Amino acid sequence: MYKxxxxxxxxxxVLDPQGKAIQHSLASLSFEEVEEVRVGKYIExxxxxxxxxxxxxxxxxxxxxANPVIEDYQYEIEEAVEQ
Amino acid sequence: MYKxxxxxxxxxxVLDPQGKAIQHSLASLSFEEVEEVRVGKYIExxxxxxxxxxxxxxxxxxxxxANPVIEDYQYEIEEAVEQ
Numbered sequence: 001m002y003k004x005x006x007x008x009x010x011x012x013x014v015l016d017p018q019g020k021a022i023q024h025s026l027a028s029l030s031f032e033e034v035e036e037v038r039v040g041k042y043i044e045x046x047x048x049x050x051x052x053x054x055x056x057x058x059x060x061x062x063x064x065x066a067n068p069v070i071e072d073y074q075y076e077i078e079e080a081v082e083q
Numbered sequence: 084m085y086k087x088x089x090x091x092x093x094x095x096x097v098l099d100p101q102g103k104a105i106q107h108s109l110a111s112l113s114f115e116e117v118e119e120v121r122v123g124k125y126i127e128x129x130x131x132x133x134x135x136x137x138x139x140x141x142x143x144x145x146x147x148x149a150n151p152v153i154e155d156y157q158y159e160i161e162e163a164v165e166q
Binding site for chain 1: 091
């Protein structure tokens with residue numbers, strides 16, 4: 001079993017209203033030192049063994065997990081620790 | 084300037100309907116090898132220098148970025164690359 005950590009982020013230059021809202025909230029809580037906030041998705045996939053695991057993860061990201069028009073993605077693959 | 088990468092995830096045992104929905108969508112796209120999906124938030128904070136930066140980041144997470152009842156958080160602090 002593998003644990004795939006996927007990070008989906010907005011592309012450079014794409015407006016991030018959610019990030020702006022969080023920044024304003026942080027400022028109202030007196031955290032003025034925060035100059036920018038960018039919000040993305042962190043997705044953990046627990047995947048059974050597959051001979052072309054990396055290719056499959058790329059396909060999953062391209063087809064579903066990330067919107068290729070406005071989002072970029074990165075991922076890390078590690079052996080899952082059996083619970 | 085520092086770049087703080089914050090990972091907010093649901094606590095162990097907390098139901099993840101969004102993760103379930105993604106898993107079903109992946110299965111319908113023939114990615115049956117995916118056995119579980121957990122969805123969280125990936126937040127990038129760009130923060131000016133502060134003498135107790137770690138303490139401040141903990142406060143931001145405790146007060147706003149993560150819901151302490153159902154979520155855990157982790158973060159990494161690195162020097163931001165000036166654009």
